[in-house]
Amino acid sequence: MKKILNNPENYVPEMLAGLLAAHPNRLKSVAGDVHCIVRADSPIEGKVGIVTGGGSGHLPVFLGYVGRGMLDGCAVGDVFASPTIEQMYQTTKAVHGGAGVLHLFGNYGGDVMNFAGAADQASMEDNIEIATVLVADDVASAPADKASTRRGVAGMVYAFKIAGALAEERATLAQVKAIAEHALANTRSMGVALGPCIVPQVGKPTFTLGEDEMEIGMGIHGEQGVRRGKLQTANEIVDQLINPILEDIELSGSEVTVMLNSLGATPLEELYIMYGRLVEVLKQHNIRVYRPYIGRFATSMEMLGASLTVMKLDDELKRLLDAPASTPFFDHGQFV
Amino acid sequence: MKKILNNPENYVPEMLAGLLAAHPNRLKSVAGDVHCIVRADSPIEGKVGIVTGGGSGHLPVFLGYVGRGMLDGCAVGDVFASPTIEQMYQTTKAVHGGAGVLHLFGNYGGDVMNFAGAADQASMEDNIEIATVLVADDVASAPADKASTRRGVAGMVYAFKIAGALAEERATLAQVKAIAEHALANTRSMGVALGPCIVPQVGKPTFTLGEDEMEIGMGIHGEQGVRRGKLQTANEIVDQLINPILEDIELSGSEVTVMLNSLGATPLEELYIMYGRLVEVLKQHNIRVYRPYIGRFATSMEMLGASLTVMKLDDELKRLLDAPASTPFFDHGQFV
Amino acid sequence: MAAQLHQAQVAALMASVADYMVSHKDELTALDAELGDGDLGRTIERGFNAIAEALRGELPADVGRLLYQLGKAFANAAPSSFGALFSAALMKGGMTMKDKASISLSDCAEATQVALDALIERGKSQLGNKTMLDAIAPALEAMRAALAQDGEVSSAAFFRAAAEGAQRGADETQHMQSQTGRASWQGERSIGKKDPGAQAIAMMFTAAALHLEAQGDAS
Amino acid sequence: MAAQLHQAQVAALMASVADYMVSHKDELTALDAELGDGDLGRTIERGFNAIAEALRGELPADVGRLLYQLGKAFANAAPSSFGALFSAALMKGGMTMKDKASISLSDCAEATQVALDALIERGKSQLGNKTMLDAIAPALEAMRAALAQDGEVSSAAFFRAAAEGAQRGADETQHMQSQTGRASWQGERSIGKKDPGAQAIAMMFTAAALHLEAQGDAS
Ligand SMILES: Nc1ncnc2c1ncn2[C@@H]1O[C@H](COP(=O)(O)OP(=O)(O)O)[C@@H](O)[C@H]1O
Ligand SMILES: Nc1ncnc2c1ncn2[C@@H]1O[C@H](COP(=O)(O)OP(=O)(O)O)[C@@H](O)[C@H]1O
Ligand SMILES: [Mg+2]
Ligand SMILES: [Mg+2]
Ligand SMILES: [Mg+2]
């Protein structure tokens, strides 16, 4: 296992300590637990708090998006493992500014069940109004008629951005929830894996692929995809990512934002090669691209592969996408 | 070779085409050659142009830093290979706004000799005043008494930022050259490699390391380092990167900016683990950190490893570091 | 007199189960690697280590609060799907035995029923979806059958019956298509693989039976 | 009459050299992998393919412009250290023979001297620093010696002498410590390894000798 670490057991707490040391003006931990990370200026009176949570190993997801215009807090689990109910609860409590809290996170069993427990506890013990929105954007994980069982992947970054922008404008909890749902209803993703990553405490690869194999549709923890086969060209891969998305949501004639995301090891160079093909295909379908995001937005440590996310835009989503945001990993525009 | 590409021979031109398609408002190519990339608003009348160049495979270095407040242009070579004299010349010509052009690039033989040829041509044929500053920040590559032969690594990003900020203020070529030299005189780097990358046209790893080995001081193209040995802990690695730097430049009691840079595959999580140790060591030497940069700033495609860069700050460097910049890969602050 | 388990016996039994589970974790990792993300062994290890540790500390005097506390320890140590559900089961099941310093075997069956209901509520899943539920339900049935057949059944025999039921149920999951959790993303390809959570449940009952058999417990 | 090489003969000779170099590129890659970054074979391949391609196109009638054009083709195709230097050598060396439709062997030696000087100027390196210079200098010496010994020396014998000199020089680089280019970053560890650029030069002269020998050229 070729990793720069001190002790697999301390991978996450040491990572969090480093993160807090690097961004003291932006982030703080609460309840004496580095796994409970919130904006340094939390709670913000009168603003809906947005809390996410999930396993580590996906930076910048999740906690890299805690900051102005995006998230208020993040409960951080061990690598690829849910945080605890207690951590979710403490994070929720710490960002509550009187306007309620949105739990916005990926559709993974452990997270779902633990957030349910945390929501119960926050509403029962502290009378905090909680709304919950699950991210389930990965078209590879279930057919359209079971869309609600899909897993959440990079599309969550768009949900963070859109919901975060509206919350920053002091919208109500119901409004923030509604816009998150609206953004996600218009968001689809699909990925491809070329090589595995290693969970530090496990010490061996999460899956194996032949020297010349790839898996289309594989999940970000190595969950099985839709098809394993010979490694194909960039153009063929892009086609296999975009086509299922185009079948799942009507996009012709519309404007979209796209995110081409490396799962970690795949270099930017290859994302740009993919992007060349992507715009070609989108053009064929009369789809215009607004503000492409190309880089590493949701990773699986050193996994080799990439994902594509498309969000269909309307005026409101465009306005919120353009709104300023400032977090350790996502900066654009300027707050006035 | 597990890469997402169409044809190794077209790796770079397809990457560039994708990049130009993604950032049409920021970048354009000139002289009918996608290898000659300049700011979309080039040339800027009365502003010193800053041109860099070098091999591909290091994104965001080099061309990712072309934009307001940083670089004006970049001549792009094949993977790990110098661009041609002609490409450097055309790029230089395209950004010349009447105030001269600074050639600012890493100390690699091919680049040095080709930039020399391009500078000759630009001054002879077009009467453009050219200044040249080489980046030679890698302390692992030569002892202090041969510092000018050192290779250039991630420290060039600081040079781009500082020189770019001053050029944006309409300083003269001599001033821009002087501040670039000043920044670099205060900049040192050192890296560690845990695993190789693959040059697409070569198809096999640039070097091999045993399953449990690392190489301290290895260059970003796989050039030999100072020591190959057993993989050590994050803390031990950080010590071996920072100590040679502390021996090379007097930093006690001063303020620095640091860059912890992944060479590609090494995840952000591990950089933060390293950062935790780094601040500890710096504190022991009474060195304060201003604005740490933690992420992927200068890579070698999917190489596994990391580098550390330190730049000692004074008021002027701090001011220029804080100045706004806006490029496809580097955004901070806002232009007014 | 019908078999009773005192608080200390329950604690000893849970310690044995914890021990057994930790040493059999790799089997569960392997199953979860096939069907899920390969972390169930780790969940089991962390969760049961936390239980073992809690058992070495100060313990409530009644069985209900004991199980509740162990459930909470599991939840904080191993918050995966299985952890969230199993800990909820222990906590809710435990709550039915609050204030009881000793419990009967029908209390056990009753608590298992409550736990099963709690799991269904929290996990929003159903029997037949290829989950741990499919091991718990037949275990519960076997418990009820054992009690119905012989009111004086020994706790060892009672848990042996439950273990056999759970194992049968776990084995049955091989023929099911997963409808819940990350295994469901495999769709039809999930058929033929045993559900790791169900197998974990079967192993726990087996561990309990082995413990009681080793005690020569025929009370 | 002293040996002369006409433009067409130079073109044919360069085509043979290009061919030979491309088919021997792997040896150079291996040397450069030891001492540098392993791309010299690729530089050679691209550069000489570009030369071969240029030779298939329209050619200037004089040897000087021919070599200048081939140098430029090499530079645009293979802009590495070796490429930048070798192409400069061809261009500057070529310029000394501008307007000559045919050249003598002492023109060759003269051009080599000019090329060597140009290399030193552009590369800011010196003899003994373990570079291609250390193959060119002894080749030049051998050329001069051959001319001095026998004013009527055949072009085949002349280039054979140069090739032997270059190869001796290239072999000698093994004992040197690198002072220039990326190999210098290896410091003392560079000792014992042959300089790839020097070996490339030796191979070019060898290829030229082989070509002329095969022509049975004893003019
Ligand atoms: N909603 C659910 N209801 C009941 N059991 C479930 C549910 N989801 C998962 N499980 C059980 O949990 C097991 C997987 O546990 P675990 O490995 O902890 O999950 P994950 O790694 O996906 O969080 C499955 O084999 C299944 O028995
Ligand atoms: N400054 C220099 N002067 C003379 N020869 C040089 C110089 N730098 C490099 N070389 C020669 O070039 C060879 C390496 O060429 P190449 O592989 O193209 O370099 P790189 O890959 O470093 O750009 C060396 O073996 C050496 O002979
Ligand atoms: Mg899991
Ligand atoms: Mg090279
Ligand atoms: Mg699992």
Ligand SMILES: [Mg+2]
């Ligand atoms: Mg080389």
